[in-house]
Amino acid sequence: MLVGASVEPRRAAPATDAGERYFQIGVVPVSVGGSYAPAIGDFAALYAEQECQRPPTGCIDVRVNPSARAAALPRRYDVAAGGTDRFHALRSSSVLPHIEWAINWELATSWPGYLAVHAGVVERNGRAALFAAPPQHGKSTLTLGLVRRGWRYLSDEFALLEPSSGHVHPYPKAICVKEGSFTVLNELGLSGGARRFYDKGKKGRVTFVRPSDCHEGAQGGVCPIGSVFFCRYEPGAVPRMTAVSRADAVLRLTRVTFNFRKYRARGVELLADVVRNAECYELTSGDLSRTCDLVASVVG
Amino acid sequence: MTGVERGGFGEGVATPYTAIGAATIPPRRADVLCVPIDDEAVLYDHVTDTTFRLNETGFAIWRFCDGRNTMNDVVESIRATYDVDEATARDDVGAAVSEMARTGIIGCNGA
Numbered sequence: 001m002l003v004g005a006s007v008e009p010r011r012a013a014p015a016t017d018a019g020e021r022y023f024q025i026g027v028v029p030v031s032v033g034g035s036y037a038p039a040i041g042d043f044a045a046l047y048a049e050q051e052c053q054r055p056p057t058g059c060i061d062v063r064v065n066p067s068a069r070a071a072a073l074p075r076r077y078d079v080a081a082g083g084t085d086r087f088h089a090l091r092s093s094s095v096l097p098h099i100e101w102a103i104n105w106e107l108a109t110s111w112p113g114y115l116a117v118h119a120g121v122v123e124r125n126g127r128a129a130l131f132a133a134p135p136q137h138g139k140s141t142l143t144l145g146l147v148r149r150g151w152r153y154l155s156d157e158f159a160l161l162e163p164s165s166g167h168v169h170p171y172p173k174a175i176c177v178k179e180g181s182f183t184v185l186n187e188l189g190l191s192g193g194a195r196r197f198y199d200k201g202k203k204g205r206v207t208f209v210r211p212s213d214c215h216e217g218a219q220g221g222v223c224p225i226g227s228v229f230f231c232r233y234e235p236g237a238v239p240r241m242t243a244v245s246r247a248d249a250v251l252r253l254t255r256v257t258f259n260f261r262k263y264r265a266r267g268v269e270l271l272a273d274v275v276r277n278a279e280c281y282e283l284t285s286g287d288l289s290r291t292c293d294l295v296a297s298v299v300g
Numbered sequence: 301m302t303g304v305e306r307g308g309f310g311e312g313v314a315t316p317y318t319a320i321g322a323a324t325i326p327p328r329r330a331d332v333l334c335v336p337i338d339d340e341a342v343l344y345d346h347v348t349d350t351t352f353r354l355n356e357t358g359f360a361i362w363r364f365c366d367g368r369n370t371m372n373d374v375v376e377s378i379r380a381t382y383d384v385d386e387a388t389a390r391d392d393v394g395a396a397v398s399e400m401a402r403t404g405i406i407g408c409n410g411a
């Protein structure tokens with residue numbers, strides 16, 4: 001699953017610090033530091049609008065250091081989060097995706113306070129639409145398509161549900177577009193400018209789109225969930241949708257909640273409370289524009 | 301259709317299933333969380349960390365398995381609720397209780 005990743009956590013090697021920078025990405029505070037300055041610069045360029053001067057409380061701390069290896073060996077980069085090595089990026093072009101992975105890993109496994117559902121989230125008319133999908137089934141692409149149409153963006157990766165209210169809180173990370181969807185960038189008018197591409201291991205090349213590149217005021221805020229879509233992408237398919245029962249939706253959501261085991265019975269109750277006020281569908285997506293039309297027809 | 305769909309991260313506990321008879325009392329486990337949603341329900345077994353979905357019929361059968369009703373009582377309740385013939389009710393109840401017992405969320409006590 002993780003190219004070049006170490007499966008045995010070990011302490012990050014000490015190195016000369018190149019500085020530390022701080023970001024508030026929706027409700028997720030992040031600090032990025034280490035001795036590999038280009039990585040810090042890349043991340044800061046992508047999240048310039050979310051940078052803070054002072055460290056926010058409870059930061060997810062990510063460090064990037066070149067691995068301590070013999071000079072004759074190919075260079076690689078250690079990406080640590082929370083003081084523990086998480087990944088080894090095999091080339092400089094894969095460091096930024098690994099920083100993102102490290103943040104997502106912490107959110108999914110140990111960050112407190114939210115039920116972390118693996119889903120894209122957008123908002124329209126004060127209510128969120130969740131798109132839960134297996135990897136490579138168009139979650140981020142569909143999210144991007146809707147945001148480009150003027151919907152507000154909460155995340156392309158996590159629906160962070162606050163337990164007491166069931167509302168979804170924003171984690172507006174840069175939208176990750178994989179190589180198979182690069183043509184979509186042309187369709188959406190997002191292919192211009194100095195776009196950078198990165199290597200995300202087995203997932204191939206990726207690029208990142210900032211929500212602000214889609215439209216002004218694209219970032220959404222805290223809101224209740226109005227609809228839940230379970231998505232599967234079929235190339236060339238006519239987009240179609242069928243209603244699913246709310247009980248079925250709860251069962252499916254437990255399967256895609258990363259930290260469900262921390263909540264267990266309470267998680268079931270929370271997800272049930274969320275879907276009671278939502279419409280739930282199974283969505284087969286195909287052409288992006290037609291799929292967005294279909295989603296808009298039910299969400300309004 | 302048994303009315304029971306299993307999901308979640310854990311594996312259901314496989315219990316030995318003895319033959320279900322008309323006089324058998326199938327009690328549902330009191331410690332299994334039951335969350336009604338519309339006409340269906342979601343169950344969570346904390347022992348096996350398994351989540352289940354019950355459709356409308358399965359939820360009705362679950363409710364009738366209250367530790368006092370026999371299998372025959374449950375069949376008659378289903379017949380009255382859904383206006384179905386006895387053979388259909390026996391098939392549905394037998395299949396559902398069998399699956400629930402197999403996953404450990406219901407027990408079966410012989411009379």
